[in-house]
Amino acid sequence: MPFEPTVSIVIVNLNGLRHLDECFKSIQRLDYPKDKIEVVMVDNGSTDGSVEFMRKKYSWVKLIRNSKNEGFAKPSNDGARAATGEYVAFLNNDMRVHRRWLAELVHSIEVNQATCAGSVILNWNGELLDFAGGSMTFYGMGFQYHFHEPVKQIEAQLSQDRDLFFACGGAMLVNRQVFLEVGGFDEDFFAYFEDSDLGWRLNTLGYRVILSVKSRVNHKHHSTGATFARERMRYLYFRNSLYTIYKNSSDAMLNKAFWPTILMNSALIFKESGLNEEDYDLRIARGNFDHQDAHINHVAAAHLAAQNAFLKNLRTMSEKRAYIQSHRKVDDNKIATFFTDPFACVGADSYAYHALKYDLVELFGMDQAFHKPIKRRVLLVTADQIGKKMAGPAIRYFEFAKALSKTCDVVLASCGTGGLESSYFKSVQYAFGQEEQLCKAAVEADVIIAQGFILENTKDFAKIASQRYLIFDLYDPLVIENIEALKDHSWGARRENAAYTLKALLRQLRLGDFFVAANDVQRDYWMGMLTSVNRISPETYDVSPSFNKMIDLVPFGIADEPPVHTRNVLKGVWPGINKEDFVLIWGGGVWNWFDPLSIIQAVKILSEKRSDIKLFFLGVKRPNPTTPEIAMLNDAVALAKELGVYDKYVFFNFDWVDYNDRQNYLLEADAGVSFHFDTVETHFSFRTRILDYLWANLPIIGTEGDFFAELVQAKDLGVTVGFKNVDDIVEAVRKLADDKEFYARCKENMLPVAEQYRWSRVTKPIVDFCNNPVHMRELTFPIAEMEPSDKESDGNDLDSLSVSPSSRRARRGSVQQTLYEIEQQQIELQKTMRHIARDGSNANERLAELQTWSYMMNDRFNKFKGFANPFKFLKRLFRRR
Numbered sequence: 091m092p093f094e095p096t097v098s099i100v101i102v103n104l105n106g107l108r109h110l111d112e113c114f115k116s117i118q119r120l121d122y123p124k125d126k127i128e129v130v131m132v133d134n135g136s137t138d139g140s141v142e143f144m145r146k147k148y149s150w151v152k153l154i155r156n157s158k159n160e161g162f163a164k165p166s167n168d169g170a171r172a173a174t175g176e177y178v179a180f181l182n183n184d185m186r187v188h189r190r191w192l193a194e195l196v197h198s199i200e201v202n203q204a205t206c207a208g209s210v211i212l213n214w215n216g217e218l219l220d221f222a223g224g225s226m227t228f229y230g231m232g233f234q235y236h237f238h239e240p241v242k243q244i245e246a247q248l249s250q251d252r253d254l255f256f257a258c259g260g261a262m263l264v265n266r267q268v269f270l271e272v273g274g275f276d277e278d279f280f281a282y283f284e285d286s287d288l289g290w291r292l293n294t295l296g297y298r299v300i301l302s303v304k305s306r307v308n309h310k311h312h313s314t315g316a317t318f319a320r321e322r323m324r325y326l327y328f329r330n331s332l333y334t335i336y337k338n339s340s341d342a343m344l345n346k347a348f349w350p351t352i353l354m355n356s357a358l359i360f361k362e363s364g365l366n367e368e369d370y371d372l373r374i375a376r377g378n379f380d381h382q383d384a385h386i387n388h389v390a391a392a393h394l395a396a397q398n399a400f401l402k403n404l405r406t407m408s409e410k411r412a413y414i415q416s417h418r419k420v421d422d423n424k425i426a427t428f429f430t431d432p433f434a435c436v437g438a439d440s441y442a443y444h445a446l447k448y449d450l451v452e453l454f455g456m457d458q459a460f461h462k463p464i465k466r467r468v469l470l471v472t473a474d475q476i477g478k479k480m481a482g483p484a485i486r487y488f489e490f491a492k493a494l495s496k497t498c499d500v501v502l503a504s505c506g507t508g509g510l511e512s513s514y515f516k517s518v519q520y521a522f523g524q525e526e527q528l529c530k531a532a533v534e535a536d537v538i539i540a541q542g543f544i545l546e547n548t549k550d551f552a553k554i555a556s557q558r559y560l561i562f563d564l565y566d567p568l569v570i571e572n573i574e575a576l577k578d579h580s581w582g583a584r585r586e587n588a589a590y591t592l593k594a595l596l597r598q599l600r601l602g603d604f605f606v607a608a609n610d611v612q613r614d615y616w617m618g619m620l621t622s623v624n625r626i627s628p629e630t631y632d633v634s635p636s637f638n639k640m641i642d643l644v645p646f647g648i649a650d651e652p653p654v655h656t657r658n659v660l661k662g663v664w665p666g667i668n669k670e671d672f673v674l675i676w677g678g679g680v681w682n683w684f685d686p687l688s689i690i691q692a693v694k695i696l697s698e699k700r701s702d703i704k705l706f707f708l709g710v711k712r713p714n715p716t717t718p719e720i721a722m723l724n725d726a727v728a729l730a731k732e733l734g735v736y737d738k739y740v741f742f743n744f745d746w747v748d749y750n751d752r753q754n755y756l757l758e759a760d761a762g763v764s765f766h767f768d769t770v771e772t773h774f775s776f777r778t779r780i781l782d783y784l785w786a787n788l789p790i791i792g793t794e795g796d797f798f799a800e801l802v803q804a805k806d807l808g809v810t811v812g813f814k815n816v817d818d819i820v821e822a823v824r825k826l827a828d829d830k831e832f833y834a835r836c837k838e839n840m841l842p843v844a845e846q847y848r849w850s851r852v853t854k855p856i857v858d859f860c861n862n863p864v865h866m867r868e869l870t871f872p873i874a875e876m877e878p879s880d881k882e883s884d885g886n887d888l889d890s891l892s893v894s895p896s897s898r899r900a901r902r903g904s905v906q907q908t909l910y911e912i913e914q915q916q917i918e919l920q921k922t923m924r925h926i927a928r929d930g931s932n933a934n935e936r937l938a939e940l941q942t943w944s945y946m947m948n949d950r951f952n953k954f955k956g957f958a959n960p961f962k963f964l965k966r967l968f969r970r971r
Contacts, residue, residue, distance in 0.1 A: 093200040096126045097192060097263065098173030099181055102165040104134040106183040107143055109310065113183055114148050121189045122196075128175050130154065131183075132165035161280035162259070170266055170274060178269060182260035184310040186214075191305050195263040198251050198302035205297035206264040206289070208257025209305040210248060217241060220309050221258040222248060223301050224286070225429060228456055229351040230331030231436040232256070232286035248303040255428035256289020257299055261307045268297060276333065276410070278403060282323070283330040290338040293428065296419030321392040328355060329396035336400070337411045340422050346459045350450035355397055357446055362390035422459070432460045435534065466498045468860050469535035471528065473542050476504040476517065479746045481679065482778045483541065486565070486646060488749075490539065491515045493853035498860050501531045522547045529554055537860045539563060545601075546594050555601075559863040561856060562598040564616050565608040565644070567774045569595060574683045574771040578721065599623045603866045604859045606644035608776035609797045615774060616641055630866060640866045644856055646778040647849035648785035653753035660706060660758040666737055667704050672827040675759035675788070676707045677752075678779035679720070683772070685765040685793065685814060686726040690740055692819035694733040703823060704739055705763075708755055709746040756786035761808070761826050764792040768813040772796045784844040789836035791822045806839050 099117065103110070117129060132154040133141050144151055154168055170178045177199075179192060191209060198207045211221035219241050224234040236244050257264075259275070262285070272291055275284040289299050332355075335348055360367075363386035368374045386394075400407070433451060448464065451457055457464045470491050474484035484504065491502040492514050500515035505522075520528035525548050532538060532554040541563035545552040569591045576584050599605075599616075600623050607613040620626055620641065630640055662669040674693075680686055689705060696703045710723050730736040747755060756762075762783030766772045772795045780798045783790050790808035792799055799810045809825060811818035826833050845851075 093196060094123055094126055095176040095196065096128070096174070097122070097177045097179055097196070098128040098130055098170070098175035098266070099179045099192075100166055100169030100173060101129070101131045101181050101183050102134065102162055102169070103131055103136060103140055103183045104159055105136045105138040105140065107136070107138045107140045109184040110140060110143060111147070112186050113181070114144075114151070116185075116187045117181075119189055120187065120192050122192045126175075127192070128152065128173060130169045130173055132156065132169045134159040134161075134165060161277075163275035163279045163281065163284040164277040166259070166284075167270075167274040167277060170269055173266060175266060177263050178266040179263045180259050180261070181307075182309065185211075185261060186308040187261075188306040188308075191261075191307055192263070194305035195302050198300055198305065199263065199265075202251055202298065202300045204300045205268050206257055206262060206292055206299040207251075207302045207305070208254055208299070209261035209307050210301070210303055211258060211261055211307050211309050212241060213238070214308050214310050216308055219244060221260075222303075223252070223254050224258075225255055225431055225434075226286055226290070226334075227434050227436055228335070228347040228429070228432040228460065229354065230283070230333075230335040231327070232283055233431075233434065233436045234258075251300050251303055254289060254299045254301050255293065256286040257301070259285030259288070260309065261305075268292075272297075273410070273413075276337075278406065279330045279333060280326060282326045283334055287330070287334045287338065290334065290425070290428075291414055293425065294338060294414060294420050295417055321388040324389065325392040325396045325399075327396075328393050329399045332396070332400040333403075333407055336407055337414055340415065340418070340425075343422055343425075343459055346454045346456050350446075350454050350456065352397070353450060354446050355393060359386075359390050359393045359397070362387060362393065364390070423461075426460050426462075429460050429462070432456070432462055433464050435536075466860050466863070467501070467534055467536045468494050468498045469501045469503060469531050469538045470494075471503045471538065471540040471544050473505055473544060473547075475506040476502060477506070478748045478750070480749045481746075482646070483566075485749060486563075486778075487539075487541075489647060489649075489849045490853060490856065493849050494857055494860060497857060498537075501535070503528050503531055525549075525551050532558065537561060537863055539856065541566065542568070543591075543594050545597060546590075559604075559859075559865065560602050560867075561604045561606065561859060562602040563644075564595075564598075564605050564612065564641075565646070565776060567612065567615060567771075570771050570774055571683075574769055575681070577682070595619070596623060599625060601867060603864065604639070604856075605641040606856060607641065608645045609643065611797060612774055612776070613641060613643060625867075633864070633866070638855075639859075639864065642855040643852075645776060645847065645852050646781045647847050647852040648781050648844060650848045650850050653757055653786050655754055655757045656751075657754055658758070659751075659754045664706070664741060666739075666741060667706065668702075671702045671704045672761075672823075673759045674703070674705045674761050674763050674791070674823065675755065676705065676763055676779075677756065677782050678708065678764075678777075680707065680710055680723040680726055681720060682722045683766055683769060683775075684722060685767055686722065687729055688814050688816050689763055689765055689819055690726060690729050690733065690735065691816045692823060693739050694735050695816070695820050696823060697735060697739045701739075703827065704741065706755070706759065707740075707742045708752070709743050711744055711746050752782065753786065756782055756788060759786070759788055761823075762786075762788040762790050764790070764798070765811075765819070766793050766796065766813075768795060781847055784840055784847060787837050787840050787844070789826055789833060789840070791819065791826065801843070805843050806836060807843065808836050 101113070114129075117127075120127065129148075129150070130152045131144060133144075134156050135158045141153065141155060144153060152172065154165075154172060156165065166180055177196070179195065181187070195207045195209065198204065208221070208223075210219075212218065213220055217240060218238045219234075219236050220238070221234050222236060222244070224232055226232045236247075272288075272295060274288070276287055279287065292299055332351065335351060336344070339347060365384060365386065433447060433456075435447070448466070451464050470487045472483050472487040474481055474487075476484050476488055480488065487502060487504070491500045494500045495514040501518060502515055503518045503520055506519055518527040518531050520526075528548070529550045532551055535558055537559040538555050539561040540555070545555065569588060572587055572591050573584065576587055579587075596619075599620055605616060605620075607616050617626065617637070625640070626637070630637065633639055660667050660673060661671060667673060674689070676686065676689070686707070693703060693705045707726075727736070727742060730740040730742075736742075762780070764777050764779055766775070766777075772793075775796050777792075777796065777798055780790060780792070782788075784807075790798070790802050792802060792808070792810055793813055794810045795813065802808050802810050809822035811822055826836070
């Protein structure tokens, strides 16, 4: 006979009238013997007519009525106690069960000899996953695997039943006798995490919990929970997480995990409170707190109340803990396997944990306790496409990801992918307006590295990013580059773009914890801009006198491995290029600030006397499809055709060479070229194509005026020429092509220079920061403190740096007293600005407004102060009145 035990389905309801009909209709359609099903609904004092509806339409359901909302745990236990089935199934009221839902649960329990089985829970339309197993952090927060990911992508992982740490209480089946014997759901939880607590307890006591992969339900996620206040939900989450780890952890595990949890919760409370530690530091604070109350917000209060509730209920929790530990059948090693990601950051409060988590894990040895090494989680975000064909920004971030993956868990987010995968790191794709995957990766990250306009082009991601350690990649001075790129556009468009770009960069400079530039010239430029937004502060100096911990050099790099020729692509292969030719390669895109025209004219001159000089443009169709048409490229092609050298001496690859195929072109070339105009963009540029020339050991011909021109001259790596100087270029090509000794010397000189630009070396500053991040953006000081006071200072008086009241006592109601009160308001304003600066991404615009207002008030105040002292004018004025 088939195993078909009697089952009681228990459903807890609170004002769920809108869900009940669909839920109970699906129960009626179950493919399970009707005489072996009992349905119990426990109502938590609903006022929406739920009970009346059930009595009228589903009178066969056993009803238990509560006069008030008693949560989930106790009503579920009440239903189990009132039930008569051998097994009890718990089901949320906003579920729709599949016909085989119950039969598959029963079958899984039988074949796996399990005590409890959980269902696979899908969203309402069945396209996204709600639950198919989960785990827990060391601080007791449960989470689901693959939450809200497309079911099609993970269906292959749902091919067979597997062990679970816990089943979801919204759709599970458990032996009723065992359930009641071990205490059921902990009624002190009220709601939330009672199912993960039960699963941990069952596993500890030696009972098996499994996922029944063929048992399916559809769920309206958080239909009831969404009606509760956010702060009250937090209270339950944090209190119940403390209950869970305190009761279920062994003594050894408790000592390692519980105290860090308490410490981190305390840090979170203080962070959310809005209090300022400096107000209570005797070395800094002045005055007293007469008539000044300290206020904290409800989010901090919810966490504080949760911690207090745990303390009040400690005796009861200790009794429950004693029962679990005295009946323990499974040791820590087995339980630790269920903690698949114990150091994950779960929930909106994750930022508070990032700052302390790694130190506490190391100090308390939690990585050893859970047998899980802890690594920083780094998210790199590029607006380019990662794939077989990549331009500079994508290459840079692909190589960053490879370098960081040696010590960190890395996710690389890009706008699309073109088939280039890596075993070193994970990849996600996003599009502006479709940032779900990007936001999910950001929530899980400790450090985020980004460049460009990502914050301006996203909404939810920008909010999350502001709560993480932020590295902004400033290797491309966008304001300068865009002014050059848009020089042929309308005046209005150029000004609008410049303003937009500057606003984006200023936001980054205020938010960033660490910045990277490509060379010293760029670093000096960015240091000036950082000074303008108050980031070059005494506080930062004390942390890093060189400021290298806030801004350092990370240029473009080259692969650690030498290039290997794998196939013939140019000489003797490309039509018009012979095996004996001296090939000049233009290794990158043709932008408006480049000068391909001069080299084309030089090749024309050379072609009149020799036929062996060929110029090859490696790729002109940038892989990013959003890149606009480049006027200079059209001009270059037109000039080559006009001079009669097109496809004879000058060749254009109108595609883009694969990243892993470019070395074949470089190794068949004889020299690399790069020419530009005399602009400010040139002065601050860092030509990434030059790095490929170094990698392939190609002597260089380039225009003067940029970073690499100085390097070529200083290290004798090739020849530099004047701006738009065609004759210089002709002579430079001849020298490299004909002077074999000079050519060989250039190649030899390039070897030690190339070593300095290996990706493993140039990425060291970001690797170091990611492994030991610091919130440098918090180390600022109020600009108003720099305003001069009215008293002389010898430079040694620290008080002279701030506005301070006169040492002479002022009478009440006097002008001097009024000035003093204004001064105090100024001080309070500066404190407010400090608080706002720490509040996150939405604070920056408000901070700028407050600073502007503060400057104005300071100016007016100082003028008024000078005008009012020594009050002679005012005394005369009062006498006249």
